[in-house]
Amino acid sequence: MINEKNSSIRIQYRRADDLLPDRFLRLSVPGTLSRLREINQELAEELSSFRLQNDELEQARTDLELLLLQYSTLYDSAPVGYLTLNRSGIILQVNSACVGLFGVEKSNLINEHFQQFMSSESWSEYTSFLKNVHKKQSQEIFEFELQRTEDTIIVHMEVREDKKGNTFIAALIDVTEEVQAKTLRKEEHIYRTIYENITHGIVICDRDGKIVSANQSAESILGLTFNQMDKKPLDEFFSDPIHEDGKAFTKKPLPFMKELNSSGEQNLTMGYKPPDSTHYTWIVVSAISVSMPDEDEVRYVISFDNITAQKNLVLYNKLTSREKQVFQKLVTGHGRTEIADSLDISKKTVDKHKENLMEKLNIYSPDELVDYSKKL
CATH class of the missing domain: 4.10.280 (MYOD Basic-Helix-Loop-Helix Domain, subunit B)
Structure with a gap:
């Protein structure tokens, strides 16, 4: 035991x-x-x-x-599109947001070349971009146009290489609206610069013909500040408007305002007297109606081109050579007797030439002669 x-x-x-x-x-x-x-x-x-x-x-x-x-x-439900590429640019993995971004089934993405979904113009830049990511071993950014079945969007892509250097991991975001907004802001800046610096006067009116905006040239042509024009009907600033033949407008609102009310377009030449002036300023008026996007509203854009100098020159060239001599003497301050002696004509002849030239130039007082000469 x-x-x-x-x-x-x-x-x-x-x-x-x-x-x-x-x-x-x-x-x-x-x-x-x-x-x-x-x-x-x-x-x-x-x-x-x-x-x-x-x-x-x-x-x-x-x-x-x-x-x-x-x-x-988290990967599959993230709002940002994620995908994994091998070194050859073949898609290995995608999340749901990325599938939605491409607008195709997931099975149509896996094992496909990523670059086939972008415009051919971007292929060379895309290839160089991936090489740069591998070389720098850092996260890099690339923007391209993603071609979908029904449209094209702009995609912002941030890519980095994994630690082993075998794959690229990319995050994709649709920045189409952001890029479009940026482009719109640039265009708006350009148009605003043109609007403020163009020699044509431009005013914008609401559907009732009241001024809501005016550029500096419009202020200069109309002889008013915007504060004086703001929210007031445009046609009230055209004092004693006349046609090219000198006939007065008989109805209000002015023809181009009436035309705008029927959503048409109108160009016309007219003369009017600015504030504190006794002679006419001549302008060519162009007007068009514009429907505001996403709004049940209409704006009227009216442009003014001051043609007073051209108009005056045309009338001046219709004077006879003697009438032009008398005109030049008058605007330089010569009196009736001086003009008669220097031109070797009678005083009555001087008076007759003066009367004729004032009628031809639509001048109704001697004081307007000097102002007229300054606008030739």
Whole structure:
């Protein structure tokens, strides 16, 4: 019986000796029962430690799986389009936002060349861009036109290479509206600059013909500041308007305003007297109605081109050579007697020439002669 017990102890010793880690003291001779119990206890503690580590590893694995699920959900539901490309530009992975951006099924994107979805004009630049990302090992930006089935959009793409250098990870955003808004702001700045600096006077009226905007040239031509014109009917600033033949307009509003009210277009030449002036300013008026986008509203754009100098020159050229001589003497301050003596004509002849030239030039008082001459 004792021999069997000793044999059993030896067998347990050998098993324990085989299972013990190197850091435990290996016994060269059979230990006592007490020592075996100590070893058994140590093994049990080691097993408990292993089980604890195993539980921790299982928990870590569970946590990682949860994080992976959360990442996958976040990746797929992100509002930004994400895709992965290999070094050859083949699409390996895309999220839902990217699928929506391309406007095709996911199966039509995977394993396809990315550049086939952009305009051919961008291919060379795109290839150089990917090479640059690989060379710099940094995140780079590229904008291109994405060609879809029914339209084309502008896409902003930020790309970086993964740590192993095997794939490119890209984020894509539709910036079409932003680019269009930027372009619109540039165009608006250009048009505003033209509007403010063009020599033509321009006023903008509402559907009732009241002024809502005017440029500097309009202020100069009309002889008024915008504050004096603001919210007032345009036609009230044309004092004593006349046609080219000198006949007065008999109706209000003026013809071009009436034409605008029927959404048409009108050009006409007219003369009017600016404030504090007794002679006419001649203008060519062009007017057109404009429907405001996204609004049930109409604006009338009226432009003025001051042709007084041209008009005066035409009338001046109709004078005879003698009438022109008399005119030049009058505007330089010569009196009736001086003109008669210098031109070797009678005073009555001077008076007759003066009367004729004033009639031809539509001048009704001697004081207007000097002003007239300044506008030739």
